[in-house]
Amino acid sequence: MPLRRRSTATDNPATPGAVVAPASTVTPASVGARSELRAGVDLGGTKILVVIVDGDNKILARSRSATPHEGGPQAVADQIAANVEDALGQAGADASNLKGIGVGSPGSVDQSAGTVANASNLPDWLEPFPLGGVLSQRFGNIPVQLGNDVSVAVNAEYRLGAGRPYDALLGVWWGTGVGGGLILDRRQWDGRGYAGEFGHMVIELGGAKCGCGNRGCVEAYAGRRDMEAWVRKQRKKGKKTDLVKIMKHRERESFTSGIWAKGIRNDDKLAAKAVDRAIKAIAAGIGSSVNLLDIPAVVIGGGMGERFFGDRQSEFESEVAKHLFRSEAPPALLATELGDDGGAIGAALLVLAGTN
Template structure:
């Protein structure tokens, strides 16, 4: 629920969660409370310049109810899909963003547009950091976040600190779960995302429809005026027992079980947090089913990690993005040490 700002509020942070289909925006106060939230569609044409315009417009949307201009924000964080260079604010690659090819100075471009310092991070990495500090991951010093949405992203917390590697750590969606398997949007074969990503599942569903398999998924899509199979449509398919929806979600769960368990075998984390558009929409019943799918693949099945649904829901990415601007605002001291950028 959006809360009205207090008259004595001095510092506010903006957060933008940039996804392949939507941009989620929030404004946080100096205590980390969500003051306002807004959402708009990600442009499907126009490449980086169009996306920069949309990000700026999303900030207008989210600050307007507070009777603020984006320029009064202390700082703005952007969580973007793909590999990033946080030090330079460059989005190196983003396969799930339409028209995005090659490195682009996203933070610099948006800073010029809104006249506010902009900080960039990987969307799932920042969402997982937010869950570790404010959400389902708070009791743990080590966890793996798995964001199940248009793609499959991940984030890692080790000994209370966010592990980013050289900028692309946690990309669990691009671990290979079947050698020589399905083609992924990254151009490789057998990636987890090629089986569990919502975009890949839609492509599979369209091919199945062309072969004559029965499904109402695309009828519901048309009825709702959508141009893609959203998480809500997949959930509706499951609730109605649509045979193709059930088959593809079951396939996704099998691959997620193998992929997530393998990551747990490598890192031996205390907990796994499931988020993302599809993960949060399908909810706890499917987190429980993932727990079952993981068990046969765990090296120590007698001691599985705790599994949780993201506590901050669909706002975790935008909240985590806003926290990237903490150096400017000096708010919300980390629960465990200093999270690296």
């Protein structure tokens, strides 16, 4: 059966028309069925974002903090717990009101064991750590569900955001690395546990070396960290760029998406070339994915994606078209609707999946 566009958003089996409201508009008195409250945790290498949502997936409170860079996984778990407690307090609730906690995490997530391992962008986190069990015990043994950070964000966009009209959706999260998530025939596709590694699709045989050890991966050209390494290498060869100067002026340790954007606004030709190179790599990966799966829509998120996709959508579309077997049926390329909240909202949805 061909994958098709859904006729209406209300065909979606998950809470159609859910509201994502600013936390500042919600008062404790507006918290309705307290037993339906869920906490969603977006765990990233630089920040932790926690939201409290109600039964309609309306955000009642947010709590954000920097991810600890000392103390290992236990310090991260402690900070997550502190953010959950803070968000509950903002919502006028406590742990007894929580139906569960969902966590979207980088690394190798084993939901059945409740562990996260190989989270290379988190401090000293290579061995499996029982994040689910630690958080569950901290909050009175409530259910804690774990999922891949990008997959849960893509699922949120599918169920509540830009992907609602579609039966199938590819999510491409362009940030420090390049992640992906996949919805096929209205179901999140996890394969044997590692599906969605869009950044490790090979687009050039023998191409640029990727951090995974392979060559020619999308991420080797488009991951923010890899883009920075490429620019620094070109700089050593005598090419000029202001990105390092901008980074130092902003007292940053790496080229953030804002630094890339500033460089391009300043007509930094090397920065522009790096971004163009990244867009071409992502487009090649999208084109190949569509050729294989006939996906009708692709949502592009992540720090770099949200920074550049809106202004350069036509460039993405033209580059994707170059790689399509059937150019007369291109996929819809979509910006995220949930924005920075998407990962945390998707994590909160994990609780529903775990209790069904």
